[in-house]
Amino acid sequence: MATLSVPEHGPVCLDDGETRRDLPKSALSWSSRIGSTSRRATLPDGSVFETSDNDQVDRLVRSRGGAFVIPLSRLERLRPALLSLVVVATFAFFISLRWTLPWLGDTAAAFLPQAVEAHIGVNTLKTLDRIAFHPSELPAPTRQAVLAVFDKLKTHANAPENLSLAFRRGGSLVGANALALPGGHVIITDELVALAESPEALAGVLAHEIGHVEHRHGVRQLGRVMGLSAVVLLMTGDASSMANDVGVFGAGLLELSFSRGFEREADTRGVVLMRQAGKDPESLAVLLERLQGLTEAGDMIPAWLSSHPSTPERVRRIRQQAAEQNVDPRPR
Incomplete structure (x- = not known):
């Protein structure tokens, strides 16, 4: 030896x-x-x-x-600590996406002046008019009939005074759709009006969009997008991504659907508004089923339907709520 x-x-x-x-x-x-x-x-x-x-x-x-x-043995001892740090950081990131960012977005929206929100909505509509929408081709009597339904719902809405309905032709990009912009602007396309059997059949869609306006879902969604951009900025140091999110938010409304929670809130409020306005909430469930039938038959995939939670779930919740006797008419 x-x-x-x-x-x-x-x-x-x-x-x-x-x-x-x-x-x-x-x-x-x-x-x-x-x-x-x-x-x-x-x-x-x-x-x-x-x-x-x-x-x-x-x-x-x-x-x-x-x-x-540094001996490899020390690195071996450090490896569990580093792995734990990565796990904790990843967990914290997903926690922020699930709870922190929504809370920050909602808090920012709560303190945002109504005038600023309205300004955001006007600019968003200008952007959409430039890149996606076309002037409406609906006959004047049809527009007036749909506006009458909207105005009836509007009298019961806890929404801004400038709550308004505008008509646009969606074309191949937007198609049959309706959306609520920050500040009180509701847009409905010619294609979605054509799919409805009558202006009255659109009451549920319009009430749903008014629900989005009441709950300020548009500006709250913007706050969440900005919060996510801030996280990306902190992680990557790339400020251009944050600026880009602000610049294209209007166009992003076509692709970035509201959260399922927002959609359920809008459905719930829509049913209440319809009851208050003397409309039958069942009409919303029937329209949803009709649109779903068109989708399954392959005739058309309405954009308004594709950006929401599953149709059977929505129809079930709407009919369940409509059957309840005591419904709180105040938005949450």
């Missing part, structure tokens, strides 16, 4: 039982420390010396005066 003597000063002495030789400390090339496994030193002639005295080897390596190297 070979032994390696390491004096405080001078070369190390290697004794293999037959020969004894002195070697400079720098001549030994040691393997990295991994746990408690044995360390190996490669000698100048290619032979290998092995020892389990890792502490002594560490002292020998440090005494050579070379650059300090």
Whole structure:
């Protein structure tokens, strides 16, 4: 069995039982420390010396005066901590997406002046008119009949004074759709009006969109988008993404559907408004089923239907709420 003597000063002495030789400390090339496994030193002639005295080897390596190297064993001890940090950071990120960002968005919306929200809505509509919408081609009597239904619902709405309905042709990009913009603007397309059997059949859609306005879902969604952009900015340092989100929010309303919670709130409020206005909430459920039938038949996929939770779930909730005797008419 070979032994390696390491004096405080001078070369190390290697004794293999037959020969004894002195070697400079720098001549030994040691393997990295991994746990408690044995360390190996490669000698100048290619032979290998092995020892389990890792502490002594560490002292020998440090005494050579070379650059300090973190042993792999330390990295191994650090790995669980680093992994735990990554897990915690990932968990915190998803917590922020699920709860923190919505809360921040809603809080920001609560303090946003109504005039500012209305200004956002006007600019959003201008953007949509430029890139997506076309002038309405509905006959004047049809528009007047739909407006009469809207005005009836509006008298019972807890919405801004500038709550208004506008008609646009959706074309191939928007199609049969209706949407509520920040500030009180409700848009309905010619294509969706054409799908309804009568203006009265649109009462549920219009009440639903008024529900979005009452709950300020548009500006709350904007706050959540901006919060997400802020997180991306902190993580990437790229401020352009945040500025881009602000610039294209109007167009993004076509692609970024409201959360399921927002849609359920709008459905719930829509049923209440219809009752208050003397409209039958069943008409909304019937229209939803009709639109769903068109989708399943492959005739058309209405954009307004595709951006919402599943139709069977909505129809079930609407009919259940309509059957209840005591419904709180105030928006939550």
